[in-house]
Amino acid sequence: MTHGPGSTRRRFLTDAAAVGTALAVADLGLLATITPAAATPEAMRTAIRNVVGEAPVQTGKVKLDLPPLVESGNVVSVTVSVDSPMTANDHVKAIHLFNEKNPLPNVIGVRLGPRAGRASLTTRIRLADSQTVIAIAELSDGSFWSDSVSVIVTLPACVETL
Amino acid sequence: MKRGAVIALLAIWSGGAATAAEIPLSERKSGYEFMGGEARAMQDDDTANPAMLWVLDGEALWSRKQGEAGKSCADCHADAQASMKGVTARYPAFDAARARPVDLEQRINICRTEQQKATPLPFESKELLALAAYIAMQSRGMPIEARDDEHLAPFLRAGADMFKLRQGQLNLSCAVCHDDNWGRKLAGAPIPQAHPTGYPLYRLEWQTLGSLQRRLRNCISGMRAETYAYGAPEYVELELYLMWRARGMKIETPAVRP
Amino acid sequence: MARAIVNVPPKAKHGDVFEIKALIQHEMETGFRVDNMGKVFPRDIITDFVCKYNGEEIFRAELFPAVAANPFFSFFTTATESGAVTFEWSGDNGFSATASRNIVVE
Numbered sequence: 001m002t003h004g005p006g007s008t009r010r011r012f013l014t015d016a017a018a019v020g021t022a023l024a025v026a027d028l029g030l031l032a033t034i035t036p037a038a039a040t041p042e043a044m045r046t047a048i049r050n051v052v053g054e055a056p057v058q059t060g061k062v063k064l065d066l067p068p069l070v071e072s073g074n075v076v077s078v079t080v081s082v083d084s085p086m087t088a089n090d091h092v093k094a095i096h097l098f099n100e101k102n103p104l105p106n107v108i109g110v111r112l113g114p115r116a117g118r119a120s121l122t123t124r125i126r127l128a129d130s131q132t133v134i135a136i137a138e139l140s141d142g143s144f145w146s147d148s149v150s151v152i153v154t155l156p157a158c159v160e161t162l
Numbered sequence: 163m164k165r166g167a168v169i170a171l172l173a174i175w176s177g178g179a180a181t182a183a184e185i186p187l188s189e190r191k192s193g194y195e196f197m198g199g200e201a202r203a204m205q206d207d208d209t210a211n212p213a214m215l216w217v218l219d220g221e222a223l224w225s226r227k228q229g230e231a232g233k234s235c236a237d238c239h240a241d242a243q244a245s246m247k248g249v250t251a252r253y254p255a256f257d258a259a260r261a262r263p264v265d266l267e268q269r270i271n272i273c274r275t276e277q278q279k280a281t282p283l284p285f286e287s288k289e290l291l292a293l294a295a296y297i298a299m300q301s302r303g304m305p306i307e308a309r310d311d312e313h314l315a316p317f318l319r320a321g322a323d324m325f326k327l328r329q330g331q332l333n334l335s336c337a338v339c340h341d342d343n344w345g346r347k348l349a350g351a352p353i354p355q356a357h358p359t360g361y362p363l364y365r366l367e368w369q370t371l372g373s374l375q376r377r378l379r380n381c382i383s384g385m386r387a388e389t390y391a392y393g394a395p396e397y398v399e400l401e402l403y404l405m406w407r408a409r410g411m412k413i414e415t416p417a418v419r420p
Numbered sequence: 421m422a423r424a425i426v427n428v429p430p431k432a433k434h435g436d437v438f439e440i441k442a443l444i445q446h447e448m449e450t451g452f453r454v455d456n457m458g459k460v461f462p463r464d465i466i467t468d469f470v471c472k473y474n475g476e477e478i479f480r481a482e483l484f485p486a487v488a489a490n491p492f493f494s495f496f497t498t499a500t501e502s503g504a505v506t507f508e509w510s511g512d513n514g515f516s517a518t519a520s521r522n523i524v525v526e
Contacts, residue, residue: 067198067199067200069198071197071198071201071351071366071420072366072367072420074366074367074368074369074488074489075366075369075488075489076200076488077200077203077204099486102485102486103450103452103485104484104485104486106484106486107484107486107487108481108482108483108484108486108487109481109482110479110480110481110482110495111477111479111480111481112479112495113477113478115473115476115478115497115498115500116478116479116495116496116497116498117437117496117497117498118437118496120494120495120496121493121494121495122492122493122494122495123481123487123488123491123492123493123494124487124488124490124491124492125486125487125488126450126485126486126487126488127486154349154350154351155349155351155367209425209427209441209443210441210443210492210494212443212445212489212490212492214425214443215423215424215425215443215444215445215490216423216445218423218425219423219445369447369448369488369489369490370447370489370490
């Protein structure tokens with residue numbers, strides 16, 4: 001889609017909003033639209049590299065719990081748990097969450113330690129579109145492990161337009 | 163009118179309608195049953211339900227002295243857990259002075275202006291929602307009352323008419339989706355039966371607590387019909403009908419919905 | 421101060437692993453929403469959350485706009501000694517909130 005001098009894109013967003021298909025999150029009394037997502041799978045890879053450097057990221061040990069079909073992208077419950085004894089010598093140092101289609105690739109970064117007793121985190125995140133979410137755990141031995149889930153994000157049928 | 167006559171009249175009237183038929187009591191399901199496990203878990207846990215943030219605010223507001231009269235809700239109503247128990251299960255209620263039903267938010271503002279001599283709280287404001295949530299929660303678990311008040315009959319009828327009225331660019335009525343097609347999918351989302359058992363509630367789409375009127379406005383604009391202003395009597399009449407339609411179901415405030 | 425709901429068991433046995441929950445009221449304005457005149461709603465989010473147990477950090481989170489409004493966390497820690505579990509949130513525009521719960525460890 002070409003971005004002409006303002007008017008074409010604005011009309012596209014207005015038309016899309018009128019049909020109710022745009023991701024319109026209205027503040028009361030105002031019609032708000034979210035600017036098109038700027039993140040790409042490439043941006044996510046860069047964000048991951050900023051965290052892990054050149055170290056390889058293996059799959060395993062991490063379980064990323066997300067509903068495969070989400071009722072509202074605005075609030076998505078997510079649980080990340082890592083198989084680890086959480087001792088002083090062998091524990092999870094950090095858990096990072098990334099996504100590929102929100103405007104930004106980072107979601108949250110959490111620092112843990114052996115005192116946690118159990119490497120498990122539950123939180124609520126926003127997902128702008130159906131996409132892949134990746135959880136990466138950094139262990140005390142410097143290794144990185146990951147899990148990923150593809151999520152379908154739906155919207156309630158009657159999106160609010162006030 | 164004799165006792166029971168109002169309910170009988172309405173039952174005959176709605177049973178006579180050609181298409182939309184009222185959902186029988188045994189088949190009534192709360193919106194809770196149409197949503198996924200995560201949203202249900204959020205509602206079930208008071209330590210994780212975002213709506214509880216507003217309830218706690220409401221609890222604080224209950225004891226705060228307001229207005230020129232310098233009175234708090236507590237000064238007249240003492241402990242809300244006792245005095246407000248069962249209130250929302252019988253709202254909207256008939257207000258004799260106004261000769262019409264009022265909903266809970268309007269009732270709160272009537273108290274504010276007449277008793278506390280304070281300015282009314284704006285519709286959908288954080289304070290009004292917090293107070294409404296705190297008060298409504300005192301009826302959690304109680305069944306919505308089946309009321310047989312002859313004063314309410316014309317307003318109940320107006321609400322029932324509006325529920326069945328086709329409106330807007332899509333020529334839909336509430337009944338077409340919520341009486342005739344509940345349980346089916348609309349744009350991938352299940353259509354609930356539209357029982358207001360949990361208001362004010364935390365709607366994930368709003369990312370905040372909101373009132374039934376806000377939800378009705380969503381529906382009406384979603385049907386591509388023109389919405390009324392907040393506080394319009396049409397909403398109170400519709401709410402009156404919806405609560406009658408949901409009679410016997412348990413209050414869930416503060417609920418969570420997608 | 422913004423309303424917060426935190427949950428720490430009042431009692432635990434030494435060595436037990438217990439769950440902590442923290443929920444705070446905050447809109448988490450992403451900075452990506454635009455009004456109908458094209459003006460951006462500026463970003464206003466909580467950026468950091470720290471939980472300490474008798475002064476020692478046991479959980480730290482760096483939040484981005486993708487964290488949902490009214491941020492919620494549930495995590496675990498080991499019961500070591502009696503004392504205070506404290507919670508601190510900070511963010512854009514000088515946002516700051518704290519909470520604290522006592523725990524008795526036997």
